[in-house]
Amino acid sequence: MTDEEWRSRASQVIPGGMYGHMSTRALPDGYPQFFRAANGCRLTDVDGNEYIDFMCSYGPMIAGYGHPEIQAAANQQRHDYDIGNGPSKEIVLLAETLTDQVSHAEWAIFAKNGNDATTICNMIARAKSGRRKILVADGAYHGAQPWAARRTNGTPEEDYVHFPTYEFNNIASVVDAAERVRGDLAGIMVSAFKHDAGQPQALTDPEFARVVRKICDDYDAALILDDVRAGMRLSLDASWTEHGVQVDLSAWGKCIGNGEPIAAVLGSEPWREAASRTFVTGSFWYQSAPMASALVTLKVLNEANAPNYIEEVGQHFRDGLAEIAQRHGHGLSQSGPPQMPTVMFDGDTRFEKGNRFCQLALSQGVYLHPWHNMFLSLAHNESVISESLDRLDKAMGQL
Amino acid sequence: MTDEEWRSRASQVIPGGMYGHMSTRALPDGYPQFFRAANGCRLTDVDGNEYIDFMCSYGPMIAGYGHPEIQAAANQQRHDYDIGNGPSKEIVLLAETLTDQVSHAEWAIFAKNGNDATTICNMIARAKSGRRKILVADGAYHGAQPWAARRTNGTPEEDYVHFPTYEFNNIASVVDAAERVRGDLAGIMVSAFKHDAGQPQALTDPEFARVVRKICDDYDAALILDDVRAGMRLSLDASWTEHGVQVDLSAWGKCIGNGEPIAAVLGSEPWREAASRTFVTGSFWYQSAPMASALVTLKVLNEANAPNYIEEVGQHFRDGLAEIAQRHGHGLSQSGPPQMPTVMFDGDTRFEKGNRFCQLALSQGVYLHPWHNMFLSLAHNESVISESLDRLDKAMGQL
Structure with missing residues (x-):
């Protein structure tokens, strides 16, 4: 069966043939659409075409698909104990590991979706403050739940009425947004940096980060970092630590288990009490195998100094692409x-x-994305980057 | 390390020592709190005590912990392909299987949490109708997200303002609730039956089910069945089919992958178009291993005629318990x-x-719950039930 045949069957039983960010409908x-194998940084589609993958499942893969040590730990855990009427000791070990590793964190709660984690952060910020407003950056992605997706089909205005917006990296904008909800400000949610789909990314202005911290201090509100997408790639600490800013609550997901389904909320001490009286749960949130996977993933990331x-x-990839584009006369x-x-x-x-x-890149066996940020991993070694650049040189030559 | 020692360590790094429905804080x-092994219908805690389990992880386990055929399929899929930049063919096979099996269903969308599925149902009902109100039964559990949990800490009123309530099984109540939001009714959410925690359960009055269906027809609103908790245990079809009622949207989760993390929305034809323009997604929703697990789980459930x-x-367990209680002079x-x-x-x-x-039951090696519905599974064969009743006879004798 070819990809085309599977698409045809899918169109009968899945609305629009596929849903969400993994639908190819928005791509050329x-x-x-369908894959059958994954190894290291390479994917094989159902037609047998192999690609060097620069999306890493949109983030979850960070140590390589099928990483032997991580997979072995998860499989051993599944053999021993995955689910039951409570967690295994791995939940404690993982909470200890993350609170040791992430400097603002004194406690952890685990969930499945990154959006579970961002939602829990909101609830805890509100539970502690007794206030309602959470500022979010205009256009930032914090998940597809109604409060986060805003203005999508099926979402009444009340779902996001308590999420007024500010412009990321714009100090006057966030100062003003906070001032406008004075007395009702529960928190400010920030991304690691501006990584909105469909536009150029922008790194965080450290001065902006410090001002957001000061606003939260002044208003006794929570500074909430959504590190779901960038976490563990920019830093093994929370992504804003490098700006000299300690956040209060951080949301994690995607790659912390190298693709096994797990998300986390990390919090600092003053938010612990509110967290302890906020009821959050899910059927699979206590699953042990993804926690065992995360424990080894974090060890691997630390040993490899993964962000560096x-x-x-x-940087090798970026420099190479720039050189290729210039040589072929394209402005990149x-x-x-x-x-x-x-x-x-x-x-x-x-x-x-x-x-x-x-x-053209796909034809050369390289999977890129035209308007979403891409992701690299520990499996993208120098030799893979060189091989990719050779292929992309050919693709650029055909452009 | 004992359970007590793990609890002590957990209390340092997890708010309140544990969160959600798997915290033992609300139990005697x-x-x-912590487990280390699971096999068939038996759990072993970190202290090495073994229990016959009547909670089945609060539902997800239905074919037995570590079911060899199901686990082998999931492990093979993980070996071949679990995550990547798109799903594997298993998403199509699973959507085909579920839409064949569940009579109202023509299409499927997969997610992780049962609460993802109930939320998506709301979004689709609203997207199709352009209206906002979803009636929910007072006290019913549809998840822990703010709209569903209502009035919990950290939840502003706006999160549930469009979810007016009715009383389950009360025809006048649901008629009246619908009438009150006439012109803005997008859907009515129902549970398979009344299984609110902390009180006796109540089976669904078939006449109530038929009236809810008629209201939805009259108002052109969606009848949404939350089959997350009861699905596949009452029926291999949607749980309201036995009442002669076909629902429009149904939410599934917990046991459809025998404990692997997967949830599903199933829908009938008129809701397909709205579903196709409702953006819903999550990092791990396209994971192939839980889908491979679900495919074999459904085969096993069908072959065993699991609900029967x-x-x-x-019934054997219920009759035995009744006899024991009567003999010991306790009203049950x-x-x-x-x-x-x-x-x-x-x-x-x-x-x-x-x-x-x-x-006392725990001391005899039987894990029951004092105020939440329990769950039985294919692993609870007659011999296990007899063994459990023998142990519970001793426990009742000590009461």
Whole structure:
């Protein structure tokens, strides 16, 4: 059965043929919808085409698909105990590991979706303060639940009425937004940096970060960091620590279990009491195998100094792409940290050139994304980057 | 390390020592918090005590912990392909299987939490109708997200302002609730039956079910069945089919993958278009291993005619308990379907006797719950039930 045949069958039993961010509907022709194998940083689609993958499952893969040591730990845990009427000791070990590793964190709660974690942060900020408003950056992604997705189909205004917006990196904007809800401000949610889909990324202005911290101090509100997408790639600590800012609550997900389904809320001491009286739960949140997977994933990331390693190979990739584009006479705009690069062509506002380049890249066996940030991993070693650049040189030559 | 020592360490790094429905805080002393092994219908806690388990992880386990065929399929899938930049063909096979099996269903969307599924149902009902109100039964559990948990800490009123309530099984109440939001009614959410924690369960009055169906038809609103807790135990079809009622949207979770993390929304044809334009997603929702697990779980459940089998052993358990209680002179109130029994002592409004009995049962190696419905599974064969009744006879004798 080919990808086309599976799509045809899918269109009968899945609305629109596929849903959410893994639907290829928003991508140009040529993107495979269905896959059958994953190893290291390589994916094989149902038609047998192999790709060097620069999306890492949109983030969850960070140590390589099928990492032997991580997979063995998860499988052993599944053999011994995965679910039951309570967690295994791994929940304690993982909470200890994360609170040791992440400097603001004194406690942890585990969930499944990154959006579970961001929602729990909101609830705890509100439970502690008795106030309602959580400021969010205009256009930032914190999940697809109604409060986070806003204005999507099926979402009444009341779902996001307590989430007024500010402009990321704009100090006047966040000061003003906080002032406008004075007396009702429970928290300010920030992303690690501006990684909104469909536009160039922007790193966080450290002065902006410090002002947000000060507002939260002045208003006794929670500074909530959504580190779901960037966590463990920018830093093994919370992503804003490098700006000299300690957050109060942080939300994690995606790669902390190298693809096993787990998310986490980490919190500082003053928020512990409110967290303890906030009822949050889910059927699978106590699952032990993803926790065992996360314990080994964190060990592997620490041993490899993953953020630095991935930054280096990411910089190699970025430099190589820039050289190739220049040589072929294309203006390229590369944004965001090298670990999570966004690559766009100058003036290509409708991504026509980007789409075409990504199609050519697929033909050369490289899976890129035309308008979403990409992800690199520990499996993207120098030799893989060089191989990818050789292939992309050919793709660019055909553009 | 003992359970007590792990609790002590947990109290340092997890708010309140544990969160959600798997915290033992609401249970009497003697309940283990941490487990280390699970096999068939038996759990072993970190102290090495073994229990016959009548909670099945609060539902997810239905074919037995560590079911060899199901676990092998999931492990093979993990070996081949679990996550990547799209699903594997298993998503199509599972959607086909469920839409074949569940009579109202023409399409499927998969997620992680049961609460993801109930939330998506709301969004689709609203997207189709352009209206906002979803009626929910007072006291019913549809998840711990703010809209569902209502009035918990950290939840502003706006989160549930569009979820007016009715009384389950009360026809006048649901007619009146619908009438009051006439013009803005998007859907009515129902549980398979009334299984609110802390009180006796009540089976669904078929006449009530038919009236709810008629209201939804008259108002062009969605009849949404939350089958997360009861699904596959009462019926392999949607739980309201036996009342002659076809629902429009149904939410599933817990046991459809025998404990692997997966939830599903199933829908009928008229809701497909709205579903296709409702953006819902999560990092791990396309994971293939839980889908492979679900495919074999459904095969096993069908081959065993699971609802009938579990009902029979559940009836054996219920009859045996009644006989034991009578013989020892205790008045027992047993409610709900035999597959998901709630057992309470007459007049024991504060569960003092129930708590004591459950403690004695634990000492005899039987894990019961004093005020939440319990769950039986395919692993609870006649011999296990007889063994459990022998042990509970001793426990009742000490009461």
